[in-house]
Amino acid sequence: MDFSAAAQRSGFTIENHQTIGSTNDRALDYLRTGGASRHFVIADEQTGGRGRLGRVWVSKPGNLYASLALIDPAPQAHAFQLGFVAAMVVYDTLRAAGLDGAHLSLKWPNDVLVEGKKISGILLEGLSLPGGHQGVVIGCGINIAHHPSDTLYPVTDLKSAGVITSPFEVFGHFSASFEKWLAVYRGGEGFGDIREHWLSFAHGVGGLIVVKDRKEKKVGIFAGLDREGRLLLDQNGQIEPVIVGDVFFRDS
Template sequence: MREVAGLPHLRVRALAEVGSTNVLAMEAARAGDPGGLWILGGRQVEGRGRRARPWVSEPGNLYASYLVLDPASGDRLAQLPLVAALALSEAVDEMCGTYALAKLKWPNDLLVDGAKISGILLEATSLPNGSRAVVMGFGLNLVHHPDLADYRAADLAGLGYQVDVGQAFAALAGSLERRLVSWNGEAGGDRLMADWQARATGLGKAIRVRFDSGETHGIFEGLDEIGRLRLRLEDGTLTSVSAGDVFFGNGS
């Protein structure tokens, strides 16, 4: 266990190989960890994304999960994926020396020139003492990327940015800390929505949203008050979408 420079209240458990950093972080929560814990893996052998999709996790990329207890209550928990995505996009700018390099696709994908460079998975559970444990898992393509069926993917090295795991993790840990503090401050939710939408891609354009049971399409009109996707349907109805995979136009 070691401390993060400049963030002494955070702790990091770094392992050369893990099954899943999210699983280890959740196990720590169930074992009584007070939160503020990062699990950092050099390689994941059981990495996964949304809906239990496998995620390629070979050495060289960033694989990290952060455990936090009771980060918010009620509907505000729905905003955490936006917090995570915004924090990672800001960390990418810090590590690469860029400005708004990565655009955001709802709810938490980072795209560079339309190609996905990251994976973010949030999981939560209730603990016996009544607390709610939330694990925020991050995967960032630093030196290689997977071949995905539905999306183009890229990595920072291939885009011309040489970043090692240590630099990437330090940037992410600091960025997430700042974003969580801001989010929990006065008007934090409004600031989050504004900042997320400033980096969003596809606003005002036609999108498709795919669900397990089918799909719908319409015009992406931003976020509602709790972070759900606002979709203007063909009949003019405005609806909010809580979960689904977003595709732009006729492609990914």
């Protein structure tokens, strides 16, 4: 199928592969070799897809696998905020595809949940470019026709949630949503608006959570986000900002 018309309507260029190792790897190579900003790499199937913290992302045909290559999309120290931008993109994409917003929520830092089950994955990667520029790749996978098993969290897909659609149709919503939310973000100046929207759909604010990284586990109340997007963890009245980790929800 020709995805280019949808991409061009939203101001992007695109390349489409039947099979590829990783759309993120290809997008990084594209930037490394002088490619321009706002370029999508999409694939029907990935043989080496990956998620956050080096996890394998199962990528069989039937779902959407897309990576967006950008140049200088945010101040380097705040590039992680693009994960919130991408989460809003996926949220809007799923709504446009037909999912009821009452069943959707967002989990820090950039997961989108359907009735508490993960339906997408987002991976940010960057590289330094000549002239002091910064390249960033935003990789997104959306489960449309199927989802993997043996995962860290419960997972689902659009078909299981009662929405019958295709990667082609979903990408049309996806590219239009990216155009919208990158304009809201405005290179970082609009993160306050992104943060406000994200929090309005956030799962578990005010509840007890566990935050795990590779070294330790912390338990506390999810007190919101700071102005930069760090999770605020309330541990007996002491507020600690968290910038990396996996969040698990617990009954209070």
